[in-house]
Amino acid sequence: MPTATGTIIDATQHGVVPDDGKDDAKALLRAIAAADAVEGKVTLQLPSGRIQIGEVIPLERSNFTLRGAGSGADGTELYFPRPLNIVDDPMRQDELRDYLRRENKYEVNADQNINFLFSEYSWSGAFLLVGPKKDRSVSYDPAKDRRMPVLADPVLGKQFDRKIKVKDTSKLKVGQVVQVQWYSVDGPDSGILRSMYGDLSDWNESEAGTAAPLTIGSHHWTFANRPVVAQPTRVTAIKGNDVTIGDPLLHGISPTQPAVIASWHHLEAVGIEAMRLTFPDNPWFGHHLEAGYNGIYLTGLFDGWVRDVEIRNADSGILTDNAGSITIDKVRTTGEHKAHYTVHVGAVHNVLVRDLVVENPSVHPVSVNTRSTRSVFLRAKVRRDAIIDQHSGSNHQNLFDQLTMHVVPRRTASGWSYRLWEGGGAPYWKPGHGLFNTHWNLKLVFPDSVPDDAVVGITSGLEGPGARIVGLHGNRSVMLDYRPAPYAEMLNEAVVSAPSLYEHQLAMRRARMR
DSSP states (O other), X not given: XXXXXXXXXXXXXXXXXXXXXXXXXXXXXXXXXXXXXXXXXXXXXXOSEEEEOOSOEEEOOSSEEEEOSOSSTTSEEEXXXXXXXXXXXXXXXXXXXXXXXXXXXXXXXXXXXXXXXXXXXXXXXXXXXXXXXXXXXXXXXXXXXXXXXXXXXXXXEOTTOSEEEESOOTTOOTTOEEEEEEOOTTGGGOHHHHHHHOOOHHHHTSHHHHHSOOXXXXXXXXXXXXXXXXXXXXXXXXXXXXXXXXXXXXXXXXXXXXXXXXXXXXXXXEEEEEEEEEOOOOOOOOTTOOOOOXXXXXXXXXXXXXXXXXXXXXXXXXXXXXXXXXXXXXXXXXXXXXXXXXXXXXXXXXXXXXXXXXOSOEEEEEEEOTTOBSOEEESOEEOSSOOEEEOOTTOBSOEEESOEEEOOOEXXXXXXXXXXXXXXXXXXXXXXXXXXXXXXXXEEEOOTTSOTTOEEEEEEEEOOTTOEEEOOEESSEEEEXXXXXXXXXOTTXXXXXXXXXXXXXXXXXXXXXX
């Protein structure tokens, strides 16, 4: 993450007055407009104290930092007294709202007399809204889908290599950020689906798999103009017809598994840091019925960051979509309001969530969502009701690394148990995940009410193929029941030689570069 500030704009010079009990949204928007007029890197500096914000604040330029005076008691607090379902422009969510109606997305709970259409703010929208102006960050209506302009047609690329052979490099240049896109060109028989999920027959033909088979949902191939996998990356070298990209290919490229290198409309180098985002005490109406107390939404962004931010009483703290190479560092979610998401890793690539602390109740405290690839939760601490959500939608190659999860197991006639993996997502986006989702050195913290000699069964629902679970341990002995059967080792042992897989691999890469 960068530390250079560039030109500094003082928000108080544009009318932002903290601690006066008045709304500062218009003054903050004036300060942002002044920052937008500055060439090069710019930092908008907020004062310490409470700044009341009563409308959505779009951040729509590159090379921009919104910086407070710190997330502590003497720092900057952005206070949002009303939810998005009151203050947001309804047109921002028209496409999502139509999708919810079209797909009959209703939250139903007969015991609580609930039968309501999902909220459009359940996984979208926020008060700090990052993304290109008037950008369509997520596709919900196939009639509006348009493929991005193709910059090059790849001929060959090896999975996990960084070189791609293309037919023509004339539209590419070093430093350019592009998307490598794979489409399901052969419907359910597409090569990219086999690369994502492998051979499901071993599980499906087993006794357990016959009862609960893995199937690949239809959204993987239904929409001809949507890539099923998209990898935003930077071109680092061009030599002849060989193009080198900034990170290894998620999948191979061949005549039977084609891809394109496409342009991508996005911002670069946008950061939010050193502040608290606070919402009033508010009731929890139920899952998918959120009013829209959402903090930050990162969309259409490459090389961005959020750091040193506390978010209190949110419906969703941070949401992400259509983004890549993002770092979310030292974020803490607090309060007694039950959140939908704390930090949501959505349709993104190469997102690092480092040192997240979750102190509030949440439906999905740690989540990789639809089309999340090669993203990492590193050293997250979930201090109540911890679960891991692998939310279907072709998420794969993600890493849960050195997490500390506080859990309260149930005792039944068959013993103690806790369901650690609670995967969400609709049937048309199943399985729960693709190949190589990895759980490394996870520590479970059980309360004193669980006897010292207890053995706790750690279970899942029907998740996805090819999971890796290494070093699952805790302050009580555990047994693992993950479906389908993962690669597992070092059960009841902490990984001492490499406590963090991410940091171990990063150190190895840096050593090779010396």
